[in-house]
Amino acid sequence: MTEQDLVAAPAGVPVLDLDPFSMALLDDPYPYHARLREAGPVVWMPKHGIYVTGRHEQVREVLNDHEAYISSAGVGLANFNKEPPFRPKSLILEADPPDHTRARTVLSRILSPRSVMLIRASFVLEADRLLDELLAAVQAGQVVDGIGQVAEAYPLKVFPDAVGLESQGRENLLLYGDMVFNAVGPRNELLARSAEKVQPVTAWIMAHCQRHMLQAGGFGDLIYQAADAGEISQDEAPMLVRSFLSAGVDTTVNGIGNALWCLASHPEAYAKLHADPGLARTAFEEALRFESAVQTFFRTTSRDVLLAGVPIPAGSKVLASLAAANRDERQWPDPERFDIERRPTGHMAFGSGIHGCVGQVVARLEGELILAALAKRFKRLELAGQPTRRLNNTLRALSSLPLRLTPA
Numbered sequence: 001m002t003e004q005d006l007v008a009a010p011a012g013v014p015v016l017d018l019d020p021f022s023m024a025l026l027d028d029p030y031p032y033h034a035r036l037r038e039a040g041p042v043v044w045m046p047k048h049g050i051y052v053t054g055r056h057e058q059v060r061e062v063l064n065d066h067e068a069y070i071s072s073a074g075v076g077l078a079n080f081n082k083e084p085p086f087r088p089k090s091l092i093l094e095a096d097p098p099d100h101t102r103a104r105t106v107l108s109r110i111l112s113p114r115s116v117m118l119i120r121a122s123f124v125l126e127a128d129r130l131l132d133e134l135l136a137a138v139q140a141g142q143v144v145d146g147i148g149q150v151a152e153a154y155p156l157k158v159f160p161d162a163v164g165l166e167s168q169g170r171e172n173l174l175l176y177g178d179m180v181f182n183a184v185g186p187r188n189e190l191l192a193r194s195a196e197k198v199q200p201v202t203a204w205i206m207a208h209c210q211r212h213m214l215q216a217g218g219f220g221d222l223i224y225q226a227a228d229a230g231e232i233s234q235d236e237a238p239m240l241v242r243s244f245l246s247a248g249v250d251t252t253v254n255g256i257g258n259a260l261w262c263l264a265s266h267p268e269a270y271a272k273l274h275a276d277p278g279l280a281r282t283a284f285e286e287a288l289r290f291e292s293a294v295q296t297f298f299r300t301t302s303r304d305v306l307l308a309g310v311p312i313p314a315g316s317k318v319l320a321s322l323a324a325a326n327r328d329e330r331q332w333p334d335p336e337r338f339d340i341e342r343r344p345t346g347h348m349a350f351g352s353g354i355h356g357c358v359g360q361v362v363a364r365l366e367g368e369l370i371l372a373a374l375a376k377r378f379k380r381l382e383l384a385g386q387p388t389r390r391l392n393n394t395l396r397a398l399s400s401l402p403l404r405l406t407p408a
């Protein structure tokens, strides 16, 4: 198979001549997602020479067949079998079994529901503290920025605390996340802009992955303890701390930010949440389905495969649109409706299969606690102005969300 064969339109596959990473489609991806699902179970996009699927059944199949659709050649557009990765590969995200299994076993144990129970009390305390501060600001007549004052403030406090990171310089985590998720896409202006900051931010991140920078007993230290026990090597430990720092902040920031945006633009949903803050968990889950914080991931075919009867040659890049799958009318009744009483079990916002998000228990905890704390204190949550979008090749993100909050 030559390079040309991969770029030429393959016979029998619907062609969609769009760039999913163009600024217009990133700004408003939903009409494109509808076209993608409508065009077929798998389509060919000549702009990047990739196969793309946006239907729930096929996205699920791609993510669950880790032998045919591998991650070690990168989970972005770049094929690491042909070009070097922009940073040393992740030992978990960009790995296949058996290497993946070793790293995953350690991180799954550290982030298991049982160990996350131990951090719950401190996460509750911080949610209450932050929302009490917000209530005081609102009572003093302030309009609130849902992104800066809630969606960023909370995860930037609780998650690095749990990892055992010092308080100084945590804004680097957002810059790093922005860069890592831009790198999933092509070398467009978004990637170029975040790459300008790559050197100092990467240096800060890697310095904070070292053992002496991490507090004893935190998630980071637990990774080093796994290295002491011989489960992973001492060289692998900082790389796994890096995985927490890459994937654990910008994702939850945007998960929470998008949930606030969904609730502010659906007042009837917020009224239900205020009446019953016990709905906070499903409200967060529904926001992840409706406005998926992580929109896409890629795989690379390890051999010739058939996806929904469509032949895909070995070595092809396949984009799985998690966000499109999450609004697939074949899977969800009335998918365009944001309904916090829906139980969206099986959504793809955390992925699926062996790479399904290892931090989802922590992410759900943060989402649930912050939404419940909000719902208890405020009877109304309304937009006080136009939100501003922060475009990213993979993340669905806002940079500001002006909110008018009415105390209960």
Ligand code: HEM
Pocket: 063, 071, 075, 092, 093, 094, 104, 107, 111, 243, 244, 247, 248, 249, 251, 252, 255, 256, 293, 294, 297, 322, 348, 349, 350, 351, 352, 354, 355, 356, 357, 358, 359, 360, 362, 363
């Ligand atoms: C709302 C918040 C979050 C979202 C939407 C999210 C989304 C995802 C998705 C879609 C994947 C699958 C990647 C793939 O299939 O290639 C993933 C994997 C991963 N996530 Fe999350 N994530 C979130 C929060 C977190 C947190 C809080 C952590 C850290 C504690 C974390 C750490 C990871 C890691 C290490 C992986 C790689 C797992 C593997 O390859 O086995 N994530 N996440």
